Amino acid sequence: MSSKVEQIQKYLQKTGVEAAFITTPENVFYLSGFLSDPHERLLGIMIFKDTAPLMICPKMEVPDAKAAGWSYEVIGHDDKEDAWEVLATKVASLVGGIQSLAIEKSHLTVERLELLQRFYPNSTVSGIDQLLTDMRIVKSEDELVKLREAAKLADYAIQVGCDELAEGKTELEVLSAIEAAILKKGYYMSFDTMVLTGLNAASPHGTPGNTKIKKGDLVLFDLGVVYEGYCSDITRTVAFGEPGEDQKAVYNAVLNANLAAIELAKPGVPVMDLDKAARDQISNAGFGEYFTHRLGHGLGIGVHEIPSIHGGNELPLVEGMVFTIEPGVYKGDTAGVRIEDDVVVTKDGLEILTKFPKELQIF
């Protein structure tokens, strides 16, 4: 029995809930290794208190699910069938009825719960979202291998962007070259790439457009790449031509904030202390009011996971947590600068996954 499935079974045994139905594609992937976007079709894993689990997926994907490493039963459904009935029939043959069921309340729609409950009309329904979220917060070595590769691809994408910088090129021209380079390697971005030049980077509403790069601009790149289901998320701000002293002052404040948080992080340190360490650097430099967001967020199969790295989060760091450290200053008349790394908590500090240089690069 896989240890992840076992962990959910233990939860069911402890709480007395008979079965959990997991339906987010991310959590199906997390539990099974099978990465699939079923669109409107049914994909899910039913985990029982005392019986081996069961996956249901579109019929044509059954071989893929098995090939991905799911060693338990998989049943398929086709478009001519009621997928929920296919599931219920199989469940009945395995465990009889279900009186208490856990679902992912933050994912399952009202319609889908109604479709499911046709077969368990008197069952109680509880949420299992938190358990899965909590399980995913600490990454295994297998996951770290993928996160490292995703970060390498992000470093490469930043390099492509820097190589594209030229007087008069638009943000969109640079952005399209970056995404093309990643697609050409067969990978997808983990979110829409941002390339913002000059004061566009200082606007909270900045979106890439036809603004041209000119000498003296700071250019902000924010992007990420998916590697075997795992996301990276990097931001670098570089200079095109020699920047002014006021821009350098903003840059240095943000860099010091990034470094201060990294310096402090190790197991046992509360998340909020990282946010404070970074924020203090920026405030001391006189830019406190322009650092308008939290310091970072967890990262993994999702591009936004827990822990949320903000000033109110008392959670202590634990070895294997992966998150971003991304202080920023957005001063509308001077510059927008953000420097974002992906990091893993190690035994006594941090491993930094994103390695593109952080000293101000001038092109």
Added chain:
Amino acid sequence: MSSKVEQIQKYLQKTGVEAAFITTPENVFYLSGFLSDPHERLLGIMIFKDTAPLMICPKMEVPDAKAAGWSYEVIGHDDKEDAWEVLATKVASLVGGIQSLAIEKSHLTVERLELLQRFYPNSTVSGIDQLLTDMRIVKSEDELVKLREAAKLADYAIQVGCDELAEGKTELEVLSAIEAAILKKGYYMSFDTMVLTGLNAASPHGTPGNTKIKKGDLVLFDLGVVYEGYCSDITRTVAFGEPGEDQKAVYNAVLNANLAAIELAKPGVPVMDLDKAARDQISNAGFGEYFTHRLGHGLGIGVHEIPSIHGGNELPLVEGMVFTIEPGVYKGDTAGVRIEDDVVVTKDGLEILTKFPKELQIF
């Protein structure tokens, strides 16, 4: 009062439901002109039986919602507030309590319904999904203007792909050039672009990879572009070098199927007749078993809408419906060919939005 809001109000008056809460970003856009992806934050429109409607969105987006043309009230919420409480407080001030509520059951999660129902613990809940889906099936002239532009961009993207074809280039190289060209213009694809060469196009599991284009290949492009919230979806199959007679036979069968469905379509004709007309052409050419999917699907704000163009759908065509016509033959030892147009039902036939040539193009 906008006619769309009025239509929902009439439904509420007829059914006696006091309010409808619309939360899909697509339907919020459809009703308000405000196109936004709020991620995990709350965005919705509450439409009351007899009172002017109300939008709730993240506070920083309130000006955007108004600028987009929503002329009714907008309230904002920030991350420090309980957005549902902000909404409920406002609703109470407008209409008092709510005893009966319609929601989008296929979109609202169980968790969100629970958050909402804290304030209306004894209310009945019904679904309003079908009404919105039905309203969107016939497009207005405003919508057609955008769909025509989206289709033009799709034609352009196919041309970019054809211009990229060269001996030894990979599918991913061609694909990345297409997406870069669209991004450079400031637009996004409506789904992940497909470029498949040779027998890859004949596999139901074909995904773009490092297969190289070689003389005699048929190359299949399937792509779409979003223009101001509206999607196109085009497929063209072209030849790189002179194809063999067996490939041409497949191509001609698919082209004849596409043309037969187009020829037949006009108001009043049942959808299923189009599917049959296309399928007959392919069957008569001896490839019936290799046409493994429905003829097409509706298109608009979503890339898959109603009507579903399949052999069991008796719905008669109505002026203003927009859908794809995309017969395909996937014969594993010979060729994969699909030809897909976006069409609008006119007074006496069809307007074809996608204009890239359909006679076999040889590069």
